[in-house]
Amino acid sequence: MNTYLNKxxxxxxxxxxxxxxxxxxxxKLNTNENPYPPSPKALEAYKGVNFSDLRLYPPLAMDKLxxxxxxxxxxxxxxxxxxNGSDEILAxxxxxxxxxxxxxxxxxxxxxxxxxxxxxxxxxPQVIVPLEEDFSQDLEKLRKTPAxxxxxxxxxxxxxxxxxREEIEKFVARSGRxxxxxxxxxxxxxxxxxxxxxxxxxxxxxxxxxxxxxLAGLRCGYAVGDRELISALExxxxxxxxxxxxxxxxxxxxxxxxxxxxxxEKNALVISERERLxxxxxxxxxxxLPSCSNFxxxxxxxxxxxxxxxxxxxxxxxxxxxxxxxxxxxCRITVGSAEQNDALLAALDDFLS
Ligand code: PMP
Numbered sequence: 514m515n516t517y518l519n520k521x522x523x524x525x526x527x528x529x530x531x532x533x534x535x536x537x538x539x540x541k542l543n544t545n546e547n548p549y550p551p552s553p554k555a556l557e558a559y560k561g562v563n564f565s566d567l568r569l570y571p572p573l574a575m576d577k578l579x580x581x582x583x584x585x586x587x588x589x590x591x592x593x594x595x596x597n598g599s600d601e602i603l604a605x606x607x608x609x610x611x612x613x614x615x616x617x618x619x620x621x622x623x624x625x626x627x628x629x630x631x632x633x634x635x636x637x638p639q640v641i642v643p644l645e646e647d648f649s650q651d652l653e654k655l656r657k658t659p660a661x662x663x664x665x666x667x668x669x670x671x672x673x674x675x676x677x678r679e680e681i682e683k684f685v686a687r688s689g690r691x692x693x694x695x696x697x698x699x700x701x702x703x704x705x706x707x708x709x710x711x712x713x714x715x716x717x718x719x720x721x722x723x724x725x726x727x728l729a730g731l732r733c734g735y736a737v738g739d740r741e742l743i744s745a746l747e748x749x750x751x752x753x754x755x756x757x758x759x760x761x762x763x764x765x766x767x768x769x770x771x772x773x774x775x776x777x778e779k780n781a782l783v784i785s786e787r788e789r790l791x792x793x794x795x796x797x798x799x800x801x802l803p804s805c806s807n808f809x810x811x812x813x814x815x816x817x818x819x820x821x822x823x824x825x826x827x828x829x830x831x832x833x834x835x836x837x838x839x840x841x842x843x844c845r846i847t848v849g850s851a852e853q854n855d856a857l858l859a860a861l862d863d864f865l866s
Contacts (some may be wrong), residue, residue, distance in 0.1 A: 528600075528630045531833055540849065540856045543831040545670075545698070545808050548784065548850040549726040551765070552775040555728070560766030564763050571760040578758065581767035582735050592737055594746045595766075596731070597757035599697055599721040599734030600627060600863050603664075605749040606717065606736075607631035609690045610662050614638070619660035621650055623840055625670050625695060648672045648802055652684045660689035668698045668805040671835065671845040675805030678704040685709060685716045691742075692717045698806035700725025700780045700792060702785070707737050714739035724807055725780055726769045733758060733766045779783050787848040793858050794846075812842040828860035848858070 516523060531544035580591040586593070588676060596602040607628075617638030620628050632639045637864045640660040644650055648669075655663055668675040685706070696718055699705045709716050711781065717738035723729035736746060758766075761824050770777070791801045791809050799811040813817065818834030821844045825832055833845045 526630070526633065528627045532831065534831070535770065537829065539829055539831045540853050540860075541831050542808075542847040542849050542853060542857060543833040543845075544729075545724055545806075545845075545847045546729050547724060547779070547807065548848075548853060549727055549782070551727040552769050552772040554772040554775070555726075555765045555769040558764045559761065562764050567760060571756050571758060571763060573755065575758060575763055578763045578767045581770050582737075583741050585773060586737055588711065588737055592743060593739055594708065594736040594738075594743045594748065595758050595763075596734050596736070596746075597754075598723065598732040599719050599736075601732075601757060602719050602734050602736050602746065603627065603693075603695065604631055604634075605746045606664075606693050607635050607637060609745040609749045610693070610717075610742075611635065611637040612661060616640075616659050616661040618662055619655055619658045620664040620666055621655075621666075621669065623648065623669070623672060624664075624839075625666045625697075626835075628664055630645060634757070635717070640693045642790075644672070644795060648674055650674075650676060652676070652680060655690055656684060659866075660690070662693065664693045664695065666695040666697070667704070668695065669703050670698065670806070671747065671808070671833070671840070672802050673698070673804035673806040673808055673845075674802055675702045678706055678709070681706045682713075685713045688715065689754040692716050697724055698777065698808075698849045701784055701807045702805040704805075710738050714741065717742050722766050722769060726766070726776060727779070728766065728769060731762045731765060733762050772816060780807075783827075783848050786851060786854055789851075790846070790848055790857075792852050793854075794861075797858075797861060808845050808847045810840075810843050810845050812844070818842050820842045824864040825857070825860050828863060830857050830860045832857075844856050 575595050578595055579593045582593045583590040603734045613636035617640040619640035622641050640658045642655050694706045710716050717736055719736045721734040794801050794811050799813045801809055801811040822834040
């Protein structure tokens with residue numbers, strides 16, 4: 514049959530986001546959303562948006578948002594790039610820093626599954642470096658690849674494991690090429706590489722408002738790095754869409770990031786629930802990886818990840834599993850509120866008994 518699609522569109526295998534079933538109400542622990550609401554100051558900013566101003570395009574320079582990010586991160590606004598979710602920023606990174614048919618992008622075998630999708634989309638070779646047996650990342654192995662650049666999720670997803678800032682610094686200092694650190698889950702770890710961006714012009718740190726700022730529904734992320742890297746991202750953005758961050762989003766995210774105290778308190782609750790959940794899962798015979806994130810990655814011998822997922826789903830609790838080599842036995846469980854975590858544990862007890 515004749516097709517109107519080009520070769521890329523015919524062959525594309527997209528990233529699959531976590532499911533959003535509509536058949537009933539679930540305890541939703543499958544997409545690493547924050548269980549707590551956004552800051553009251555963010556709500557005020559939301560209400561403060563002048564509705565009739567929405568006839569105008571959003572502020573092109575995003576001055577208020579960039580200044581608020583810069584203030585919170587201790588950098589200058591010219592070192593900040595904002596985009597429509599960190600996924601969009603990562604897409605720009607792959608297009609800006611890697612050549613099609615070049616030496617490729619290096620990343621782990623078990624990491625954020627969007628990276629290979631971006632590579633496929635932009636025709637960038639993939640240099641896959643397997644994690645160790647215990648799912649830690651040997652950075653020396655990443656460094657030894659001939660790749661054009663490296664992408665590291667820290668903490669990693671879906672393992673949840675973190676790499677200390679000193680290790681990242683040693684790696685960046687010695688790598689001599691672009692290093693993109695995806696810190697989507699850094700609010701639950703506290704080892705951000707952002708301060709290093711002032712010292713190393715080959716380091717770009719990508720962050721999001723989706724997890725640590727409870728604003729996944731708004732779609733906003735940002736990157737911090739050397740001015741030349743930021744300007745490359747701006748040129749890529751302006752080749753697709755000059756206004757990816759809308760007026761409401763700019764106002765709400767600026768207010769949210771300025772309310773660090775609120776989020777530190779809420780994220781500390783997530784961290785303490787993470788520790789409780791990890792212990793409770795271990796008590797039920799699960800092997801749980803040490804998480805630095807707002808989710809835990811766990812498996813129980815004798816059960817596949819899919820079985821655990823299905824049994825929980827039948828009981829109204831959604832988690833995520835991955836049909837992939839090495840991790841097919843695991844489930845990724847978002848840390849919810851105490852009540853949500855209790856519901857998960859009760860559902861587990863129900864089917865394990
Ligand atoms: N990086 C990682 C490691 C993630 O897990 C996610 C969430 N799926 C993202 C980036 C993207 O987050 P967002 O686009 O919501 O900012």
